[in-house]
Amino acid sequence: MADLTQMTIAEARDALRGGETSSVELTRACLEAIEGADALGAFVHKTPDLALERAKAADERIAAGDAPAMCGIPLGIKDLFCTQGVASQAASKILEGFKPEYESTVSGKLRDAGAVMLGKLNMDEFAMGSSNETSVYGNAVNPWRAAGSDTALTPGGSSGGSASAVAAGLCLAATGTDTGGSIRQPAAFTGIVGLKPTYGRCSRWGIVAFASSLDQAGPMTKTVRDAAIMGAAMMGHDPRDSTSADLPVPDFEAMLTGDISGKVIGIPKEYRMDGMPDDIEKLWSEGAAMLKDAGAEIRDISLPHTKYALPAYYVIAPAEASSNLARYDGVRYGYRAELAPGDGITEMYEKTRAEGFGAEVKRRVMIGTYVLSAGFYDAYYNRARRVRALIKRDFDEVFAQGVDAILTPATPSAAFPLGKEVADPVEMYLNDVFTVTVNLAGLPGVAVPTGQDADGLPMGLQLIGRPWEEGELLNTAQVLESAAGFVAKPAKWW
Amino acid sequence: MSIDTKTAANVAKLARIRVDEADLPALAGEFNAILGFIEQLEEVDVDGVEPMVSVTPMRLKRREDVVTDGEQQGRVLANAPEAREGFFAVPKVVE
Numbered sequence: 001m002a003d004l005t006q007m008t009i010a011e012a013r014d015a016l017r018g019g020e021t022s023s024v025e026l027t028r029a030c031l032e033a034i035e036g037a038d039a040l041g042a043f044v045h046k047t048p049d050l051a052l053e054r055a056k057a058a059d060e061r062i063a064a065g066d067a068p069a070m071c072g073i074p075l076g077i078k079d080l081f082c083t084q085g086v087a088s089q090a091a092s093k094i095l096e097g098f099k100p101e102y103e104s105t106v107s108g109k110l111r112d113a114g115a116v117m118l119g120k121l122n123m124d125e126f127a128m129g130s131s132n133e134t135s136v137y138g139n140a141v142n143p144w145r146a147a148g149s150d151t152a153l154t155p156g157g158s159s160g161g162s163a164s165a166v167a168a169g170l171c172l173a174a175t176g177t178d179t180g181g182s183i184r185q186p187a188a189f190t191g192i193v194g195l196k197p198t199y200g201r202c203s204r205w206g207i208v209a210f211a212s213s214l215d216q217a218g219p220m221t222k223t224v225r226d227a228a229i230m231g232a233a234m235m236g237h238d239p240r241d242s243t244s245a246d247l248p249v250p251d252f253e254a255m256l257t258g259d260i261s262g263k264v265i266g267i268p269k270e271y272r273m274d275g276m277p278d279d280i281e282k283l284w285s286e287g288a289a290m291l292k293d294a295g296a297e298i299r300d301i302s303l304p305h306t307k308y309a310l311p312a313y314y315v316i317a318p319a320e321a322s323s324n325l326a327r328y329d330g331v332r333y334g335y336r337a338e339l340a341p342g343d344g345i346t347e348m349y350e351k352t353r354a355e356g357f358g359a360e361v362k363r364r365v366m367i368g369t370y371v372l373s374a375g376f377y378d379a380y381y382n383r384a385r386r387v388r389a390l391i392k393r394d395f396d397e398v399f400a401q402g403v404d405a406i407l408t409p410a411t412p413s414a415a416f417p418l419g420k421e422v423a424d425p426v427e428m429y430l431n432d433v434f435t436v437t438v439n440l441a442g443l444p445g446v447a448v449p450t451g452q453d454a455d456g457l458p459m460g461l462q463l464i465g466r467p468w469e470e471g472e473l474l475n476t477a478q479v480l481e482s483a484a485g486f487v488a489k490p491a492k493w494w
Numbered sequence: 495m496s497i498d499t500k501t502a503a504n505v506a507k508l509a510r511i512r513v514d515e516a517d518l519p520a521l522a523g524e525f526n527a528i529l530g531f532i533e534q535l536e537e538v539d540v541d542g543v544e545p546m547v548s549v550t551p552m553r554l555k556r557r558e559d560v561v562t563d564g565e566q567q568g569r570v571l572a573n574a575p576e577a578r579e580g581f582f583a584v585p586k587v588v589e
Contacts, residue, residue, distance in 0.1 A: 101569040199549050213549060242554045311532045322509065329510070331582050336575035345587050346510070354512035362511055366521075367528055369509040370497075380532065385545030387538050392549065424527040442549030467550065 004029035005169040006489075009073050009226040010253075012172055016062050016072045023062070023072030026172070027055035027116050030074040033170045034118060039494040042155075042165040044079060044137040045087045045120040058114040069253075070233045071114030076165045076174040079120045080127055081107045081217075082206040086117075090208040091125045091135040094356030095334040104206025105238045106175065106217045113233050118171050122161025125358045126325065127182055127210045130431035132160025133418060134360045142190055142415050143168040143490040146455035150493070153415040153457070156186030156431075162220045163190040167490060173221040173230050177207060179214045180313055181435025184447035184462055187220055188410035191449040191458030191486065194220045195227045195474070196435075198467045199442035200245035203238030211320035212243075214313075214439040224448065224478040228252035231470065247468060255471035256478050261295030263476065266403040270306035271434060273412065279453040280409045287407055287450055287461045290483035291476070301403060303394040308387050309437040310429060315371050315384035316440075321361075322368025328356060363425060392441040399466050405476050406464040408434050410447040414457035434462060444470045446477045450484035458488065497525045 004026050007015070015021045031048050051074065058072035082088045082100035089095040103111065111117065122140040124132050131154040132140040140160035142153040144167065155164040159176035163186035166174050176183040178196040187194025195218045202217040209215060219230035232253070237246040267288055272281075292298050330336035330352030337351035357365065371380035398406070412433055422428050438445040444467070447460040461480065465473030497505075502522040506513040513521060567580055576583040 098573050101566075101572055200552070239555070239557070243548075243550075243552075245550070245552065246555070305538070308535060308538055311534045314528060315532055315535070326510075330575060331584055333573035334575070339585060343585060345585050348585055349510040350512035353510055357511065362509075363521075363524055363528075366502075366505045366509045366511065367525065370505045370525065370529075371532075373505070373508060380535075382545045383535050383538075383540060384532075385547075386540035386543040387535055389543050389546040390538065390540070392546065425524060426527055426531045429531075440549075 005033045007172060008222050009070070009172050009229050010223070012073055013069050013229070023055040023058040023116060024052065026072065027051050027074045027118070030118055030171050037168060037170055037494050039141065040143060040164050040168055041122055041138055041140045042161040042168065042170060043076065043119045044122045044161065047086055047117060047119045050086070051116050051118050054111070054116045058116060061114050068113040068233070069229050070110060072116065073172050074116045074118050075110065076119060076121045076162060076171040077107050077117050078159055078162050078175050078177060079123050080177050080208045081175060082208070083107055083117065083120065087120065088208070089136070090127070091123045091137055092357065092361065093136045093335055094328045094353070098334050102206060105203035105240065106207065106234045109236065110175070110233055121165055121174055124158035124160065125361050126208065126321070127158040127177055127179055128321070128360050128364055129157040130181070130185060130428055131418065132157040134358050136358065139418050140164045141418065143494065144190060144415060144457055145490070145493065146457055152418045154189065154418050156189035156415065158182040159186045159220060163187055163192060166190070166192050166220050166222060168494070173219060173226055175217060175234070176220045177215060177217045178439065179210050179317060180439050181432040183218050183220060184435045184445055185411050185431055187447040188449070188460030189415040189458070191488065192220060192222055193224050193227050193449070193477070193481070194218065194447045195231050195470070196438065196445045197231060197235060197470055198444045200243050201235045201470070203241040203244045205238055205240040209324040211317040212324060213320060214317060224474055224481045225253060225256060227446065228256060228474045245468070250471050252471045252474055256475050258475070258479060258482070260291065260476050260479050263296045263404040264402050265291050265296045265298050266301035266398055266406040267298060268301050268303045268306065268406060268408060270303050271408045273433065277413060279414070279459065280412065283451045283459050283461060284407070284409050287480060287484070290480055291407065294479045294483065299403065301398045301406070303398065303437070305387065305390045305394050306437060309391055309440055310433060312384040312387040312391065313432070313436045313440060314367070314429060315380050316388060318364040318368035319372050319381050320368070322365045322372060325361070325365050328353065360425070388440050391437055395441045395443060404466070405473060408462045408464065410434060410460040410462040414453045414455070414459050438464055443467060444473050446473055448477050448481050448484070449486040450480060451486065452488060458486070497522045497529065
C-alpha cells in the first residue's frame, strides 16, 4: 500500500471499510510523520496515547459494520477548540496550563463519529494574525519553499498549524476556524482546500471566542470531496449555541455531481486591486475560463462596498474581542501574574493581562475598548455595523439577480517569508482583503488550490456561495479543482 | 482624530492592561495608524441604514427557564490559579 499519510479522507474511509488498512495503522503512520516534523511547528500538543486508544476503538466500530465516514480518520485539531483533558491554549500564554473539563461541540461531533485526534495545532494567538507569527509556541512553518530557496515561509494564519500539517501529510485533515479569512488564506498558502461554512452552520460552543458574530469553524482538507465529508460531520444545530442554525445538514458528498451547466458565476470588479501580482490576475481569469468550459455562465458583477470591508472589520472584530477577552483576568483559569506585596485585585488584572497577552492581542483589545468607549460608540462601532449591513446587501442583490456563486482570488499574493518586516499593523491586515467580506456577510466560502506562481508556490481561488448552500458551492469548487488538476506536493526538507 | 499618550494610557486602564509609561508613545502611534485606516468609513453614506444586529435573519430560540446543569464545583475550580475551600481565591478586595 502507498504511503498512508498521503491518503485523502475518502480513500482512507474506503480502505478502512474494505479492510485494506486499519485506523491503528493510519494513526501510527501519522504519529511517525509528526515525530519527524518538529521543524514545521505544526503540532504543539501531541496526544499519541489518546490517538491510539481512539484508533483501536474505531477499528472495532468499523469491524462491527456501522461506522460513520469519519470513523478511524486521524485528524489535527486547532488549539482554539477546547478538548477535554488536553491542553487548549488558543496559542496564548494567558491560557497556560488550561485543560478543559469539557469538549467543544465540533470536536465532540468528530470524536463521536470515531475520528482520531492526533494532537493540537499551532495558530496565531486567539486567532489574531495572518502569518502564525503571534503564537506563544513560536511560528508554524509552511512545508512549501520557493524553488531554489531555503527561506522559511509562512503557512498563513490564523490556522497556520492546521494548514502546515495537512499540506505536509502529518494528518489526513484538520479543523480550522475563520473570523476574517483564517481558514481560506492558510489553505491557499499551502495548496489545500479550506471551507468556511455559512455563519451558524457549526456550533461555536467550546471554541475559544474571538469575534462572536464572525467566528465559524470549518474543515481544512486535501480535496473538495474531503471538505464535503468532514464539513458535514462538523455541522449541525446545537442548543448550547443560540446562533447555531436549526437546519438539516445535507449529504454534501452526494451533491458533488460535477454538473454546473447553466450556473451563473459572478466576477466582482472591485476585487481587481491596484498592484495585484500578474500571477494572481492570470490565475483568476484561468479559473473563470475553466468554469465557463464546464458550462457555467460568467457574469461581471459589482459589490460596491468591498473597499470598506476591512476597515469595518477592524472596528467590529476588535470590539467583540475586547468584550470576549475580558474573561481572562487571572481568576478562573490560566495564567496569573506574580503579585508584589500590597498589590490588590486591579494590579492582579492589569499585570496578568499585560504579561499573559501578546502584542497583537493587546493592540486589538485596546482598539476594541476605544471604539466602544463613551463618545466613540456611535462614530465607530455603530457606523461599522451600518457599513456591514451595506456589504451584506451588496451580496443579497447579486444573488437576487441570479448569481449562483462568486469567483475571486483567495489571497493577494502567494506565501511570504516569516519574519518579514511589517511597517505597521494595517499592512498585515491587507492579507484578508478578499476573504473578510464573506465573514461580514455570513456567507460560505471555499479556497481551492488552482495553480503555482513562478517560484512554484501554491495559489488558490475563492468561491463564495449563497447562505446554507455549501453543497452547491462545493460542487462548483470540485469542478474547479478537477479542471485545475493541482496535484503538486511540497518537497520534503523537514 | 489623533490619540495622544494620555488617551492611550486611559484606554489601557479601561482594558485593564498595564502599559509602561515608556511604551505609551509607540502604542499611541499604532492606534493612530489603525484609526486612520478605519476613518475611511466616514466616506460611506449610511443614512437610513440600520446597524446590523444579526447576520442571518433568525429569531433566537427560547427554552424552558429551568436548571439543567450544576453540582460540578470540583470541575469548575479545576483550572483556577488559586482556589480555597470551594471558592476562587483573589487578593483582598475590601479593606
